[in-house]
Amino acid sequence: MLLRTSFLAIFVPALAEQKRSLDVISSLDADCLCPIYTALSQYTFASGPAGGTYNHSISVTSFFAQESYIETTANFEGICNRTVEVASMYASARARCDGNSPAGTISFWQELCDVDLSSIEPNGSRSYDSMPILDPDVNTTASTGTIKSPVLLSESYYKRAYKTCVIHEKALGQDIRFGWGLMGYWGAILGLGMVQKILSFWTIRRTMDPRRDTEANAVPGPIEHKQIPSPLSSTIHALRTHIIVPASFTPKLPHHQRLLYGHCIPKRLDLIIVFGFWLLCVLLACVNYDGDTKTSTMPQRNWHYSSDRTGILAYACLPFLWVFSGRNNIFLWVTHFDAQSFNTFHRHIAWACTLLAIVHSIGYSIILADYEDAYHEAWRHKPWYMGVIAVVAMSVLLIHSITWLRRKGYEVFLTSHIVLAIVIIYALFQHTRPDGPQWNPYLWTVVATWTFDRILRILRIAYCNLHIKSSESKISLPSSTVTYAPDSDLMTIDIEAPSHVTPKAGQHYFLSQPLSVHYFENHPFALGAYSEAPSHSPKEKSKLTFYVRPYNGWTKSLRDRCIRATNSIHPLLLLEGPYGHTAPLHTFDTVLLIAGGTGIAATLPYILDYAARLRRQTTKTTSIHLLWSARQKSMFSTVFTEELSHVLECEGVQVSFFCTESAPVSLIDSDKEVAVGPGTHAAGSNMCYYDGRPDIRGAVETEAEMTRESRTRLAVLCSGPGMMADECRLAVYEAMRRGCQGIRYFEEAFTW
Ligand SMILES: Cc1cc2nc3c(=O)[nH]c(=O)nc-3n(C[C@H](O)[C@H](O)[C@H](O)COP(=O)(O)OP(=O)(O)OC[C@H]3O[C@@H](n4cnc5c(N)ncnc54)[C@H](O)[C@@H]3O)c2cc1C
Ligand SMILES: NC(=O)c1ccc[n+]([C@@H]2O[C@H](COP(=O)([O-])OP(=O)(O)OC[C@H]3O[C@@H](n4cnc5c(N)ncnc54)[C@H](OP(=O)(O)O)[C@@H]3O)[C@@H](O)[C@H]2O)c1
Ligand SMILES: *[C@@H]1O[C@H](CO)[C@@H](O)[C@H](O)[C@H]1NC(C)=O
Ligand SMILES: *[C@@H]1O[C@H](CO)[C@@H](O)[C@H](O)[C@H]1NC(C)=O
Ligand SMILES: *[C@@H]1O[C@H](CO)[C@@H](O)[C@H](O)[C@H]1NC(C)=O
Numbered sequence: 001m002l003l004r005t006s007f008l009a010i011f012v013p014a015l016a017e018q019k020r021s022l023d024v025i026s027s028l029d030a031d032c033l034c035p036i037y038t039a040l041s042q043y044t045f046a047s048g049p050a051g052g053t054y055n056h057s058i059s060v061t062s063f064f065a066q067e068s069y070i071e072t073t074a075n076f077e078g079i080c081n082r083t084v085e086v087a088s089m090y091a092s093a094r095a096r097c098d099g100n101s102p103a104g105t106i107s108f109w110q111e112l113c114d115v116d117l118s119s120i121e122p123n124g125s126r127s128y129d130s131m132p133i134l135d136p137d138v139n140t141t142a143s144t145g146t147i148k149s150p151v152l153l154s155e156s157y158y159k160r161a162y163k164t165c166v167i168h169e170k171a172l173g174q175d176i177r178f179g180w181g182l183m184g185y186w187g188a189i190l191g192l193g194m195v196q197k198i199l200s201f202w203t204i205r206r207t208m209d210p211r212r213d214t215e216a217n218a219v220p221g222p223i224e225h226k227q228i229p230s231p232l233s234s235t236i237h238a239l240r241t242h243i244i245v246p247a248s249f250t251p252k253l254p255h256h257q258r259l260l261y262g263h264c265i266p267k268r269l270d271l272i273i274v275f276g277f278w279l280l281c282v283l284l285a286c287v288n289y290d291g292d293t294k295t296s297t298m299p300q301r302n303w304h305y306s307s308d309r310t311g312i313l314a315y316a317c318l319p320f321l322w323v324f325s326g327r328n329n330i331f332l333w334v335t336h337f338d339a340q341s342f343n344t345f346h347r348h349i350a351w352a353c354t355l356l357a358i359v360h361s362i363g364y365s366i367i368l369a370d371y372e373d374a375y376h377e378a379w380r381h382k383p384w385y386m387g388v389i390a391v392v393a394m395s396v397l398l399i400h401s402i403t404w405l406r407r408k409g410y411e412v413f414l415t416s417h418i419v420l421a422i423v424i425i426y427a428l429f430q431h432t433r434p435d436g437p438q439w440n441p442y443l444w445t446v447v448a449t450w451t452f453d454r455i456l457r458i459l460r461i462a463y464c465n466l467h468i469k470s471s472e473s474k475i476s477l478p479s480s481t482v483t484y485a486p487d488s489d490l491m492t493i494d495i496e497a498p499s500h501v502t503p504k505a506g507q508h509y510f511l512s513q514p515l516s517v518h519y520f521e522n523h524p525f526a527l528g529a530y531s532e533a534p535s536h537s538p539k540e541k542s543k544l545t546f547y548v549r550p551y552n553g554w555t556k557s558l559r560d561r562c563i564r565a566t567n568s569i570h571p572l573l574l575l576e577g578p579y580g581h582t583a584p585l586h587t588f589d590t591v592l593l594i595a596g597g598t599g600i601a602a603t604l605p606y607i608l609d610y611a612a613r614l615r616r617q618t619t620k621t622t623s624i625h626l627l628w629s630a631r632q633k634s635m636f637s638t639v640f641t642e643e644l645s646h647v648l649e650c651e652g653v654q655v656s657f658f659c660t661e662s663a664p665v666s667l668i669d670s671d672k673e674v675a676v677g678p679g680t681h682a683a684g685s686n687m688c689y690y691d692g693r694p695d696i697r698g699a700v701e702t703e704a705e706m707t708r709e710s711r712t713r714l715a716v717l718c719s720g721p722g723m724m725a726d727e728c729r730l731a732v733y734e735a736m737r738r739g740c741q742g743i744r745y746f747e748e749a750f751t752w
């Protein structure tokens with residue numbers, strides 16, 4: 001009973017302490033007494049002593065508090081002094097409750113308050129009909145004044161109020177089920193994600209199955225057969241074209257990675273999912289307020305219903321709010337969603353959760369202020385102010401997370417995010433504590449999700465860095481080399497990791513520098529290049545290379561140290577990883593890689609992977625084309641050092657380097673190709689230079705046309721600035737709309 005009991009506890013602090021067990025009270029017919037009490041307690045009754053002595057050794061407070069139905073702040077104290085009220089309640093219970101109800105027997109009331117009720121006991125044929133009838137719909141508290149003799153609650157009002165009291169209990173069960181509905185929505189989305197993942201695994205296995213290959217090559221028939229679009233495959237194609245691949249408002253507004261007025265626009269599939277969630281939230285918060293609860297005499301009940309509902313729905317948001325935030329996330333592994341989609345979900349759930357919590361707190365504030373006149377009193381009670389703290393913290397968090405502020409100071413954002421999240425969870429535990437453990441599962445799920453993530457982070461750091469040499473029985477940490485190339489404004493970070501770390505394309509790692517002022521930070525970087533340890537022996541090392549563009553924080557301090565050292569430096573850097581999905585590019589006949597600036601880091605490993613697979617003959621790819629645009633010409637030589645230049649000679653690899661530097665540099669002018677367009681390359685080499693930006697749309701169109709004609713499959717992977725990625729996505733979308741079925745789009749743009 002979310003806030004109902006805690007609400008009670010605010011006003012009836014004795015609740016927690018009074019544990020007296022009374023047989024009479026435990027057998028109390030609360031469903032019967034609730035409407036009578038709530039109706040009568042609004043009135044002023046004449047107070048005693050008017051007969052009998054009052055048994056004060058039983059706390060009336062504890063009796064009513066046991067039943068969480070009673071939610072008014074009515075003055076319980078001295079209720080036994082108000083003999084007329086007790087007599088009215090007794091008479092009403094006799095007349096309205098089931099005859100065997102304890103509330104309808106004199107012993108119950110006498111145990112409660114030692115009051116003489118015999119004068120209103122019915123005797124002979126006398127019934128209660130002769131008593132004055134009180135109907136709160138007719139007799140207003142003002143018109144009635146002080147009631148001086150016992151009255152009977154009207155039957156019609158009793159019935160309606162009874163329904164309300166019972167419904168309240170029912171409503172709570174429904175609220176909880178609605179909360180499950182909200183969680184079920186996300187469960188279903190993740191379930192669909194898992195199905196998609198399984199299907200794609202299956203497709204990859206089918207594509208790479210060598211038997212299918214030979215069959216297909218031997219008999220031309222099946223190929224022809226395969227090309228006839230079945231209803232299923234055209235449905236899937238339509239789904240991909242119109243739902244999965246495009247940006248939300250494509251082609252009018254191809255923004256996805258780019259910000260629009262400082263806001264991220266999710267892609268279409270994510271937008272639909274998020275829209276469904278909002279719709280569900282609004283529906284669940286608004287519908288099915290059952291029963292005759294809209295009587296003017298009980299508007300506070302309506303506030304109660306909606307406040308309880310929104311409070312429970314807000315709690316139901318919490319588990320998935322955390323599920324979608326973690327770095328180590330089971331659902332990232334078992335579904336096809338990427339971190340960016342999860343981030344979108346996380347943010348929208350956070351908004352919904354906060355709005356629900358705000359409605360919830362407004363509702364209870366109104367109840368307290370307008371109906372109970374106890375608003376100021378409430379502030380002295382912990383469950384109340386802890387709830388307020390949680391709502392305020394959630395709102396601050398939300399405001400602090402807007403893209404502009406986050407980009408302004410990422411570390412401030414992150415630190416405040418974590419601190420406020422801890423405050424919120426602590427405050428919520430306190431907020432619903434008076435209700436007992438009922439609401440704790442929601443909160444413990446959050447704690448468990450978070451703990452899981454943090455523990456896995458530590459394990460990953462240990463896995464990536466600690467190298468226990470059994471022979472010398474000592475622990476060694478990875479050695480790293482950082483070099484800064486001023487011409488290309490690029491840092492190259494080489495890290496030698498233990499041999500069991502297996503670098504792969506598509507991975508990214510978090511780097512941290514524990515022995516610096518930035519010790520608490522960790523920054524993600526795409527794995528740019530690697531050489532795997534030839535064996536898993538402890539003497540061997542895997543080498544991981546990262547290409548880092550210095551910005552203003554930690555990366556800047558690292559660059560400055562490089563400049564001061566005039567050469568490379570060897571700081572202690574810790575790796576945490578690997579994270580990220582590897583795109584199955586080796587299952588495609590043609591691969592088009594599009595990189596902008598440091599985005600090369602996310603594309604280069606796929607070329608290395610291709611070269612390695614070519615040797616082992618485990619790739620279907622016959623042509624891999626890299627379009628790389630960078631501001632500085634020297635970037636090319638910084639990245640394609642001697643070590644890597646061998647991949648440029650690989651069969652099927654073609655590299656087009658575009659330089660967008662405004663001031664021409666004469667360094668490689670001699671190599672410049674004049675002709676522009678795919679396919680032209682310098683004599684004896686797979687690579688060519690161009691001036692100016694690449695024509696991404698044109699390149700995608702050409703390749704898509706070629707694959708459509710040859711009925712092969714094309715993968716486009718883009719990694720670069722937001723605008724570049726958006727342009728690339730649009731180009732793929734358009735090719736798909738033109739009917740190119742064999743094209744797939746992968747994106748590694750990490751702008752958020
Ligand atoms: C998956 C992924 C892969 C990346 N790969 C590369 C790469 O290969 N090469 C490269 O040069 N950059 C890469 N980046 C970007 C890189 O993480 C940031 O440039 C770096 O963290 C900035 O550090 P700073 O303290 O110098 O930044 P600041 O000057 O403080 O901030 C610069 C920008 O980086 C963002 N940022 C800062 N810290 C983080 C963080 N811990 N996590 C995410 N964003 C942050 C800020 O919001 C801001 O927009 C990648 C980012 C992601 C998310
Ligand atoms: N996926 C990853 O793992 C990863 C890794 C590292 C970086 N990144 C991201 O990649 C981006 C690159 O950053 P950077 O500072 O290194 O880049 P940069 O120096 O600005 O270089 C970007 C290059 O791409 C060109 N370009 C931009 N938009 C284009 C478009 N629409 N069409 C054609 N060419 C376009 C630019 O041309 P102009 O000079 O004419 O603008 C420039 O040559 C960042 O947003 C970063 O977050 C991603
Ligand atoms: C109720 O009556 C008792 C004695 O009969 C008295 O001590 C007490 O103050 C009264 N309470 C109120 C609230 O009037
Ligand atoms: C008054 O309360 C005490 C303590 O619970 C109980 O023993 C006693 O019987 C009650 N008096 C009457 C008249 O019921
Ligand atoms: C029975 O009811 C009458 C009124 O009808 C009343 O005067 C009388 O006292 C009652 N008797 C008892 C035993 O309560």
Ligand SMILES: *[C@@H]1O[C@H](CO)[C@@H](O)[C@H](O)[C@H]1NC(C)=O
Nearest residue numbers: 132133134135138139144151
């Ligand atoms: C309630 O109002 C009705 C109709 O006005 C009246 O007959 C009745 O006596 C009132 N009851 C009380 C307890 O005042």
